[in-house]
Amino acid sequence: MPETTDFLYPFIEGDETDSATLLEDLARSAEGKWRQSSRLRLATLDRSAAHLHATAAAMAGRFGAGGRLFTFGNGGSATDAEAVAHLYTQPPWGRALPARSLAEDQAVMTALGNDVGFDLVFSRQLIAHGRPHDIAMGFSTSGNSDNLMMAFAEARKQGMLTIGLAGYDGGRMAAEGTPVEQCLVVRSDSVHRIQESQAALNHALWAAVQEALA
Amino acid sequence: MADIAQVIGTEEPAAGPGGRPREAAGPGGRPREAAGPGGRPQEPGDEIAGVADDLARASLALARRFSAGATMWCASPNWPFHAHHVAVEFVHPVIMGKRALPAVTVPPAADMVASLRASVVPGDIVLVLADADDPRVVDTMRRGAAWGVETVWIGAGPRRPEPGSANHVIWLGTDAPLEASELFVRIYHLLWELTHVCFEHPGLMKPEPACTDEVCITCSDEGRPAEVVSVEGDEALVRTPDGHERIDVSLIDLPAPGDLVLIHAGFAITAS
Numbered sequence: 001m002p003e004t005t006d007f008l009y010p011f012i013e014g015d016e017t018d019s020a021t022l023l024e025d026l027a028r029s030a031e032g033k034w035r036q037s038s039r040l041r042l043a044t045l046d047r048s049a050a051h052l053h054a055t056a057a058a059m060a061g062r063f064g065a066g067g068r069l070f071t072f073g074n075g076g077s078a079t080d081a082e083a084v085a086h087l088y089t090q091p092p093w094g095r096a097l098p099a100r101s102l103a104e105d106q107a108v109m110t111a112l113g114n115d116v117g118f119d120l121v122f123s124r125q126l127i128a129h130g131r132p133h134d135i136a137m138g139f140s141t142s143g144n145s146d147n148l149m150m151a152f153a154e155a156r157k158q159g160m161l162t163i164g165l166a167g168y169d170g171g172r173m174a175a176e177g178t179p180v181e182q183c184l185v186v187r188s189d190s191v192h193r194i195q196e197s198q199a200a201l202n203h204a205l206w207a208a209v210q211e212a213l214a
Numbered sequence: 215m216a217d218i219a220q221v222i223g224t225e226e227p228a229a230g231p232g233g234r235p236r237e238a239a240g241p242g243g244r245p246r247e248a249a250g251p252g253g254r255p256q257e258p259g260d261e262i263a264g265v266a267d268d269l270a271r272a273s274l275a276l277a278r279r280f281s282a283g284a285t286m287w288c289a290s291p292n293w294p295f296h297a298h299h300v301a302v303e304f305v306h307p308v309i310m311g312k313r314a315l316p317a318v319t320v321p322p323a324a325d326m327v328a329s330l331r332a333s334v335v336p337g338d339i340v341l342v343l344a345d346a347d348d349p350r351v352v353d354t355m356r357r358g359a360a361w362g363v364e365t366v367w368i369g370a371g372p373r374r375p376e377p378g379s380a381n382h383v384i385w386l387g388t389d390a391p392l393e394a395s396e397l398f399v400r401i402y403h404l405l406w407e408l409t410h411v412c413f414e415h416p417g418l419m420k421p422e423p424a425c426t427d428e429v430c431i432t433c434s435d436e437g438r439p440a441e442v443v444s445v446e447g448d449e450a451l452v453r454t455p456d457g458h459e460r461i462d463v464s465l466i467d468l469p470a471p472g473d474l475v476l477i478h479a480g481f482a483i484t485a486s
Binding site: 015017023024026027029030031033034035038039075076078079080082083086092191196200203207 | 258296418
């Protein structure tokens with residue numbers, strides 16, 4: 001960087017000392033992203049309303065027949081899977097329903113990851129636990145995770161209801177020939193904003209399941 | 215700032231049929247209608263007004279602490295998935311090329327105070343997502359000064375943590391649990407995003423002015439917070455941000471291990 005242009009980059013040398021401007025910028029940036037997330041949330045819920053209710057009706061049918069919900073995902077999506085299992089089993093109101101996140105047991109996850117490969121960590125658990133009335137719900141932002149696609153294929157083979165939450169254009173989870181019967185897609189290309197609207201979809205879907213079972 | 219969120223959120227819990235909160239009962243999970251101050255309809259996203267500045271300040275503090283080598287300890291006794299999400303966010307960034315930062319989840323089944331007491335070192339960060347009255351969290355946060363850690367408390371509801379109970383309180387006014395849970399995800403996503411923006415300002419990542427032995431009001435003229443490790447007669451071994459010290463406890467009621475005291479010139483002057 002020639003010295004003559006340093007005035008264009010006042011903080012390039014790391015001598016910035018007053019944080020007031022940065023704090024103001026951060027607060028404005030937070031506000032912009034927050035409102036963007038709010039708009040995406042509303043648009044997603046609006047666009048998905050009919051799909052959500054069809055999915056909820058199918059889920060209520062499975063629960064009514066004694067089915068259980070298995071949730072799965074990787075990374076932040078694994079925590080979404082955990083949050084959903086928590087919501088169904090320990091709801092703020094309504095009926096507690098059987099649900100479990102497949103990523104939560106570290107002994108099982110590491111055993112399968114180490115012995116048979118990470119692509120199979122969820123599908124192998126469904127082989128062990130799955131029954132025809134159960135529900136498999138997978139979370140991905142790309143819609144492309146191999147271990148999710150393997151789990152959905154196994155779930156379908158067993159006659160389980162398969163539900164996917166994805167972002168971007170839905171990826172493989174929403175593509176032709178997918179084993180995902182109900183794929184709810186958040187149309188965004190930001191992983192964070194996708195997960196934020198997926199949380200809203202999870203809550204709306206759960207509420208609709210409760211309504212359907214009431 | 216936070217008062218705005220509280221005003222918006224102090225609406226009575228709106229119960230639908232069967233005592234259900236209206237929040238989650240609408241078709242498609244549409245948010246309940248809410249009126250802002252002055253009866254103005256609330257715009258989607260208005261909650262940010264109450265937390266934007268707090269988020270900004272907490273992000274800068276996190277970036278400074280990480281720059282100085284901090285580990286961030288994340289805990290959420292009632293919602294362990296939120297703590298896991300925060301930790302994975304910082305350790306394994308969704309944006310390629312961003313620094314992996316040391317963040318850890320406190321195991322949900324662990325005794326929070328005991329686990330953190332054993333693990334944290336001065337300069338670390340303790341970030342908690344919890345209600346204001348969670349006794350485990352209250353007991354953890356009050357030790358932050360003695361442990362020398364930066365504390366961040368994220369939560370929601372009409373009741374906020376007592377003033378001064380954490381270095382950073384990021385609080386939403388809503389008392390609807392599902393709405394709060396959704397907004398928590400936004401809060402920690404933004405905390406991560408803003409923390410990384412701060413790293414682009416290396417001049418601001420230098421530690422804040424450190425205290426010097428001669429002039430520091432915190433060290434010389436006031437009591438310093440400490441946590442009692444063990445007691446023998448009138449003497450106690452205590453933990454402070456500067457390390458372990460032996461102090462005289464004859465001026466106060468005999469403390470027990472784990473008690474917090476204020477120390478001055480080698481004496482415990484008050485139990486806190």
